Amino acid sequence: MTTHVHYDDRLGTWNVTGHPEMLSALNDPATFSSNIPRLFGEHPDDRISDGNLVQTDPPDHRKLRSLANTAFTPKVVAALQPRIVELTTELLDAVDGDLELVSQLAHPLPVIVIAELLGVPVSDRELFRQWADLLLLNDGEFTAKDEDGAQARRFQEMAAALQPMADYLLSHLNERRTRPREDLLTRLVQAELDGERLTDGQLVNFTTVLLLAGHITTTMLLTNTVLCLDENPEHAAKIRADRSLLPGAIEESLRLRSPFNVLARVTAVETALGGQVIPADRMVLLWANQANRDPRVFARPDEFDPLRDPNPHLSFGRGIHFCLGAPLARLEGRIALNLLLDRFPVLRTDPADPPVLTATTNSTGVSRLPLRTAY
Template identity: 55%
Template sequence: MTTTLPSAWAVHPDQFWLRGIQPDRPVEFKAELGTWNIYGYAEAHRVLSDPATFSSDTTRLVPAESKADVAELSEGSLLQLDPPLHNKMRKLVSRAFTPKVVADLEPRIGQLTRELLDAVAGRDRLELVEALFYPLPVIVIAELLGVPASDRELFRSWVDELLSSTDQVSVNEQTEEQKKVAKEQIRVTRKFTEYLGEHAEERRRHPREDLLTKLVEAEVDGERLNHTEIVNFANVLLIAGHITTTMLLGNTVLCLDAFPDQAARVHADRALVPPVIEESLRFLSPFSAVARVTTTEVELGGATIPADRMLMVWVAAANRDARHFTNPDVFDPARAENKHLAFSHGIHTCIGAPLARLEGRVALNILLDRYPSLRTIPGEPPTFQPNPAMTGVKVLPLQA
């Protein structure tokens, strides 16, 4: 059985663990970036479990000249909040992702999948990210929020701009090029927030039965969310609500192509679809890294990390840690326990994980029904996201 990635999979060089290369240590300081890299599973699990010591509020380390812009675009963002405000804000949206609400979306997900595949029926060559893996989750989350799904190409152009950087996060003095990239990302993020702000203001005048209306009408400790909090909250839901599933779907199909013995098993027994998805999440974790900041000096993985230091928690590397997973570079959906960190852990566990799993299960089953012989095309390798903090197929040409 193959235990490393095919050479044609041109992943980012900083994602060396995807080639079966183990980090030298579970915790390493990267002087050229000024960041601490967390590679070990136990160490990553600890960081993600302890928000008091490892804060999600990375804005505290932002250079002074950028603080105002970053604060404006992070206020109300679930990804950068710590308790107790994080817990209160999360409760606002948790009702939109209850088990019943998610389960009730299954017929709509199935309908959308069939319609999207009908649109490319009869073709010998498919580019499945374009045809299915991008539009399906973005339509679902757009309908939940209450923004036009027909604007999805607009969202895609903005997301592509946001993820275009190939550099790792640095807290050292920025070069002029890095400053330029940061300003560009702020500019693009404002496009999202301005777009969502217009829809939020419309909901104040004309409420609907959608998630954006619920955010506009929501209260925390008796106070309504302000405009900035609403649009930043909605922005996270819109972006994270589709891109994770897009990468999950593409990565899972790519794994089945690379490991035909597993593909044959799942074709024969569809009960294996959920564990195949979980192993894909471990093997090619969509969000490779998440950032945290130490609030105090801490011992971690044999290293002493001072307070107010940036940590890059490489969950994709942790999900390949041989100290925790047997044969971590083998794609094995039959693992007895697969407690991967692909959806993070602790209070920041992805709130949309049940929806992503449902979309994956429904779409993959329909895809396997329609295309029992899908395979990659010799000479046309998949294209991965250029951003090192993400592991996901951006372009996936397949032969039907």
């Protein structure tokens, strides 16, 4: 009998690999807390979690989320479509010959979109990529038994490495206090929660999530979908002929190649899940990449099927922490992939110059994806 919830004695973590079990945890934030730092005691400062949507529980999460939602309403996202088309066209016009998808489209497109939305200089996008890489390549194992302090040191080192990003964002936020503009940074510094303005720490952490999560997911969505089409040329041909199949292909690529493989939670109370009893104050790792292939939910789970319906993958999470930028990522993905298919008669990997996979088990993506674009 397959066990979908199991304890890892070496790391002191509970691991959830089943779809119904992961869905249950995501929909129960009162039991499965997102406030991971609580497991490790008081943090020396608030650089890690204060104002960080990803690590905040209700009621604070509800307040922060309502603030963030104003930047990603359906109306705001839909209004970005002409600009996304324009940017994608400009980036593809600059391609001469074959295409390296990450550097020439999949990274710059979402970075420019989120940078313009926030109001930070698009010319600094290489900085954003460096900071994103720091987060993505932080591939140490999660552990609740950090006897030698290695994990704590890793967290501190990452915080120190990202301090230039915090300083950068704070400088722009401070500028908006004296010179407001029509951008999201200005709305954030002027916003009030319970009658109070956000602190510097909250503003920086909040903006960090928007800036980095706002482009990392889209970059991986684009590259992962192209890889799925490359591996399944018969489906790629059908999608070229009938673009109404493209949204389904994007969702299926999200299922098979979840951009972020694991989400961490901490039990607030003792609870039962998947036939196991998990004590309070235990780290629980929710493995989306495995839940998305749960044969109890997905027939032929390892097969790429753009017609799969329903497709209740968990790559964007679920519940109160459902990915804020998911509608924008999907829109950017549909526009960019349609224009790629319009522009290039071939989009195939080259065996002589294969993709470079992201060197991490916590995410699924590539850092380089050279493509042949002609017969």
